[in-house]
Amino acid sequence: MSATGTDTRQVVVVGGGIAGLAAAHRLLERGARVTVLEAADRVGGKLLxxxxxxxxxxxxxxxMLARRPEAVGLAREVGLADRLRPPATATASLWTRGALRPMPKGHVMGVPGTAAALAGILSAEGLARIERDADLPRTEVGDDVAVGAYVAERLGREVVDRLVEPLLGGVYAGDAHRISMRSAVPQLFEAARTHTSLTEAVRALQDRAARTPATGPVFLGIEGGVGTLPLAVAASVRARGGEILTGTPASGLRRTPEGGWRLLAGDRVLHADAVVVAVPAPAAAALLETESPGAAAELRAVEYxxxxxxxxxxxxxxxxxxxxxxxxxxxxxxxxxxxxxxxxxxxxxxxxxxxxxxxxxxxxxxxxxxxxxxxxxxxxxxxxxxxxxxxxxxxxxxxxxxxxxxxxxxxQYPVGHHARVARVRDHVARLPGLAVCGAAYDGVGIPACVASADAAVDRLTGGLTAVRELTAHPVRSPHGGAGE
CATH class of the missing domain: 3.90.660.20 (Protoporphyrinogen oxidase, mitochondrial; domain 2)
Incomplete structure (x- = not known):
């Protein structure tokens, strides 16, 4: 498959969630022949x-976050432009201390730049603790740090309990004291690396946003439900000649001596020039165990x-x-x-x-x-x-x-998640014609999943040239295929 999209190569996409479907959609645009394998009896994954x-x-x-272009762009490409809808109201509250209280403005994922407007949410002691942040010595974030631990050290535990936890919990259903700041709130992580106090870092982010105000809604939905997005992408894939097999688990992924791939699709044997693995980490680990045991070991450590x-x-x-x-x-x-x-x-x-x-x-x-x-x-x-x-x-x-x-x-994205993802991709990159994508890597939101699919396809676009070059002189791997 060339960058110009003139070569037709066979690619199997394992996983029919939004990441796998987005990858299939993009591969067809590049001129590939595509088969999508989905173990469940429907496509869409967590979009239903x-x-x-x-x-x-x-x-x-x-x-879906509208300030990132990937998901909205995909929706437009598959004919949903006239069904995109902003929320009728975006005014939310916190149910805390026995009452519904307006969600305060001027924060980054619950981390405030000032104690203003937090009365009623935080105690007097909690408000005073925020004000002391400017007088504390700088706290280094290092290569990564837990959001909850860092914020509690700078602003006090109340900010974490009353503001950060409910917001992070809404995204990751996780524990703020385990979640990586670098992976979950990267803009705050970068600001914290260059500012003395955390409140100063938050205000700097707010000032930057004020200088280049974004237009349009922050979030968008789709009339009929965001769950209709994967259905529309699947319809587009099929209309372009792509094959989608539901109720068809994939197993037995192996490199072939010719430099391609062989895998089982239910009771069928499929051969492909390239494979995109777009399933959750446990299923990806099982699929990669033989050909990339290093990647499999890292993926097995991802918790959900x-x-x-x-x-x-x-x-x-x-x-x-x-x-x-x-x-x-x-x-x-x-x-x-x-x-x-x-x-x-x-x-x-x-x-x-x-x-x-x-x-x-x-x-x-x-x-x-x-x-x-x-x-x-x-x-x-x-x-x-x-x-x-x-x-x-x-x-x-x-x-x-x-x-x-x-x-x-x-x-879950614990401290060090970015390094784990880098190690997974390093292992996978040693095998031509193989890529991974999905929520386990660079973000759990729909735009992040679509972006990871686009990146996987970009890697394969150049990688398949290397596959053809290996055909004449395949390198035997210790796992029985050509590659590592």
Whole structure:
């Protein structure tokens, strides 16, 4: 496959989530012949459209960052431009210290640049602790540091418990005291390396953003649900001649003496010039074990958090809610849910589908919380309703409820994650015609997954030339194939 897209080479993409589908879409643009293998009976991974009480909703991720171009660009390419929708309201709250309080402005992933506007969220002692940051000696971040540990040292534990934890938990379902600042909040990590105090670093980021203000919404959804994006990409892949096989797990990935690849697709044997591995880390480790044991060992060490989404539909006349798009919940307050989205408020298209129905959802589960997710669906609904009643006063009986469980749904980015990813890619790069992509590497959001797919395709575009050069003189690897 040449950079000009004139050569037709066979590429197998393992994984039919948004990263794998984006890779397939891009490969077809470059002139490759593509087969996508997906073990599940559907494509889309963590993006899942559904319905409740006759209203279309998302049962997985519901929005995508619009300030990055990759996901929005892909949506436009596959015909969804006229269905992109900004939130009807983006005003969120924190449910903390017994009340819903407006989410403060002027922070970077919960890290404030000043103590202003934090009264009611933080105690007087917590507010004073922020002000002392400017007088503390500089704290080096080194090659990486945990977000929670660094922020607690500079600004106090309250900032972590009341602000950073709920925001990071909404993205990673993780523990702020384990999550890598370099991987999860890279702009803050870089600013902290060059400023004496943390509040100064945050204000510098805010000043930079003010000098070059972004236009347009921060987030976008899609009418009918973000879960329709992978369906549209899959339709585009098929329309261009790509093959997508669902219910077809991949195994037995091996290098061939000719410099290509052989793998099992269910009961079929496939041969390819190149392979893109776009599955979660455990499945990728199993697939790479023979040909790249070093990459497999690193991938096996990637941990995942599980969570559940509880979607509830009410008669609008019975369900008065506070203003805004929903709220986040600090774990320190001891509640079950970690967030709630007022979906019919946030997305105008949901409200328009049935004006008499109000849809909201809660999320349950963080890294290490296994006991709560062992409860059955009815218990999770009851616990969600209890917390919603305490937070908002909502005491109506829902028309319908749905519980969607995402077991092992979110990869964790602990301190040193960037170095682990670099080692994985170093091992993979030793095997021509092989690339990896997905949420386990450079970000869990939809744009980051699409970007990782684009980068994987870019690596293969040049790498397949090397494959052809190896054909005449294959190098025997200790694992039985040509390569390492």
């Amino acid at each position: 459209p559904g319905e409740i009480a006759g209203v279309r909703v998302d049962l997985g991720a519901e929005s 958090a599980s969570m559940a989404l509880v979607t509830l539909a009410y008669r609008r006349a019975d369900a008065a809610l506070p203003e805004g798009s929903g709220f986040l919940v600090p774990p320190v307050d001891g509640h079950t849910i970690k967030a709630s989205t007022f979906a019919s408020r946030k997305w105008g298209w949901i409200a328009e589908e049935d004006p008499d129905v109000l849809v909201l959802r809660t999320s349950v589960g963080r890294y290490g919380e296994t006991e709560i997710l062992d409860r059955d669906d009815a218990d999770l609904v009851d616990l969600s309703r209890r917390d919603l009643r305490a937070a908002t006063g909502l005491d109506a009986v829902p028309l319908r409820t749905r519980v969607t469980r995402w077991d092992g749904g979110l990869p």
